[in-house]
Amino acid sequence: MSSGWRNWFAGRGRSLGAGALVLAALAVGRVVTDQLPDAKAVGSAPIERVAQIGEVAHLRVGDVKVVKVQGGKVWSGIVEAKTTPGMWVVADIEFTPRRDEGAISLATIRDDAGHEWSLGRGISTCKLGIPGVPMTCQVAVEVPAKAMSGAELVLRWNPYDRRWDDQAVIPLTIDDESAATWAKNEEPIKIPLAKVGR
Amino acid sequence: MTEHPGDYDPEADIPTRRRSDLHRPPQPAPVAPAAPMAPAAGAAAISSPTIEPDPNAGGGPGIPPNEPAPRDRGWWERNKWGLILLPVAIIVAVAASSWAMVTFWYGDGPHDVTAAKVGESVDFRQEWQDVNGKHTREVTVTVTGIAPTTVVENYDGEDEEAVTPGGTTLWRVSMDLSADPEQILVGCHVDVIDTEGREFSFESIHIKKPLVAKVSPCLNAGERGPDWKLTEGQKPSEPEPRPEKWSTVADVLMAEDSVPARVRIWWETPKAIEVPISPTS
Numbered sequence: 468m469s470s471g472w473r474n475w476f477a478g479r480g481r482s483l484g485a486g487a488l489v490l491a492a493l494a495v496g497r498v499v500t501d502q503l504p505d506a507k508a509v510g511s512a513p514i515e516r517v518a519q520i521g522e523v524a525h526l527r528v529g530d531v532k533v534v535k536v537q538g539g540k541v542w543s544g545i546v547e548a549k550t551t552p553g554m555w556v557v558a559d560i561e562f563t564p565r566r567d568e569g570a571i572s573l574a575t576i577r578d579d580a581g582h583e584w585s586l587g588r589g590i591s592t593c594k595l596g597i598p599g600v601p602m603t604c605q606v607a608v609e610v611p612a613k614a615m616s617g618a619e620l621v622l623r624w625n626p627y628d629r630r631w632d633d634q635a636v637i638p639l640t641i642d643d644e645s646a647a648t649w650a651k652n653e654e655p656i657k658i659p660l661a662k663v664g665r
Numbered sequence: 666m667t668e669h670p671g672d673y674d675p676e677a678d679i680p681t682r683r684r685s686d687l688h689r690p691p692q693p694a695p696v697a698p699a700a701p702m703a704p705a706a707g708a709a710a711i712s713s714p715t716i717e718p719d720p721n722a723g724g725g726p727g728i729p730p731n732e733p734a735p736r737d738r739g740w741w742e743r744n745k746w747g748l749i750l751l752p753v754a755i756i757v758a759v760a761a762s763s764w765a766m767v768t769f770w771y772g773d774g775p776h777d778v779t780a781a782k783v784g785e786s787v788d789f790r791q792e793w794q795d796v797n798g799k800h801t802r803e804v805t806v807t808v809t810g811i812a813p814t815t816v817v818e819n820y821d822g823e824d825e826e827a828v829t830p831g832g833t834t835l836w837r838v839s840m841d842l843s844a845d846p847e848q849i850l851v852g853c854h855v856d857v858i859d860t861e862g863r864e865f866s867f868e869s870i871h872i873k874k875p876l877v878a879k880v881s882p883c884l885n886a887g888e889r890g891p892d893w894k895l896t897e898g899q900k901p902s903e904p905e906p907r908p909e910k911w912s913t914v915a916d917v918l919m920a921e922d923s924v925p926a927r928v929r930i931w932w933e934t935p936k937a938i939e940v941p942i943s944p945t946s
Contacts, residue, residue: 567856
């Protein structure tokens with residue numbers, strides 16, 4: 468290699484090479500960033516406390532236990548009743564708030580295909596508790612009348628902001644048999660006011 | 666290619682030169698001072714104008730040998746100002762992003778607290794606003810004690826035997842207040858915080874009997890004083906004149922294992938009065 472080329476590589480060529488390396492690093496960084504999950508979303512993702520039916524999930528806002536799950540075409544509260552072309556999944560819950568504003572204001576059902584059914588026209592009576600005092604209450608979520616693979620009931624305090632807080636995840640069994648049974652159940656499922664205290 | 670002192674290539678020696686030297690024309694090669702006399706045969710080469718500079722005498726090719734060699738500063742010294750400013754930049758960045766905390770939740774809490782002891786009067790002052798405009802709330806509050814109770818003051822201001830949910834206990838907070846009768850004092854809140862930090866608010870939704878308890882924890886029945894105006898077209902309520910000084914109670918439902926530790930009185934956050942308290946106070 469002649470001395471001129473050597474000098475060129477030692478001078479302007481080196482600068483261009485450094486610039487090319489920087490661009491290549493930026494391009495690789497962009498590809499890696501696009502492939503990885505968003506750090507902010509991962510960092511602020513809700514913390515999930517998985518509990519089976521009958522087990523207590525210890526949440527920041529209190530202890531929650533699903534004691535029974537049933538389904539039907541109609542739920543009936545103290546002032547209203549609602550029917551559905553699908554089916555209502557109703558969970559009976561024991562909840563002991565830990566905080567003044569302790570409540571279960573979000574109840575959703577999700578499956579392993581990424582579908583999620585929010586509270587919508589449903590109801591949660593697990594509100595306005597007293598810290599340290601157990602309450603029995605219910606949530607009702609409207610879903611299609613069909614079997615769901617990997618169905619889970621998600622219960623948490625806040626329906627508006629899912630960042631950082633924890634939530635209870637209760638695996639459900641919604642197979643062909645239970646879906647068919649619940650979709651035919653015309654008997655209204657009673658949802659009274661929550662009972663606070665023992 | 667053979668290098669000659671006169672062949673200046675501005676990029677050839679970039680790695681060995683300082684940035685500030687890049688556009689400086691090269692200095693001529695040093696020439697030994699002319700010999701005062703005819704040189705001897707052995708000294709002819711020394712006075713030759715083509716003599717190569719002593720590489721140890723200067724900064725290398727293109728650098729004037731008379732200029733002192735650049736001082737080899739250490740990494741810490743070269744980055745001194747960056748290192749000094751780094752903590753400042755971090756603090757500014759954190760402060761600039763802290764608006765989210767303040768906006769989303771901090772202002773909702775009772776963080777501007779005036780602390781007082783049991784029996785000690787607090788002159789509470791707070792700016793507030795309703796449809797009628799801006800007001801200044803001025804009231805003197807004295808918490809005089811807390812004790813368990815089995816009765817609840819009802820809507821008519823009478824004590825009535827209470828029926829409460831299992832697993833709860835009623836506590837009665839006693840207070841003395843004084844204010845100008847024209848002061849608007851509706852909207853008062855009384856909370857009791859227990860030794861575990863759990864907060865219990867004055868409310869009657871879980872008290873089964875009396876069916877309708879006292880409306881405001883700070884005001885007595887029939888002595889509400891002037892009302893606030895929350896919406897246009899709000900009809901004025903029946904006048905309920907309030908004395909300049911009065912004593913009242915707030916019955917608070919708490920978990921049965923709770924031990925009261927503080928009483929908090931407030932109208933609008935973040936301002937609040939907090940009084941450390943114990944059942945024997």
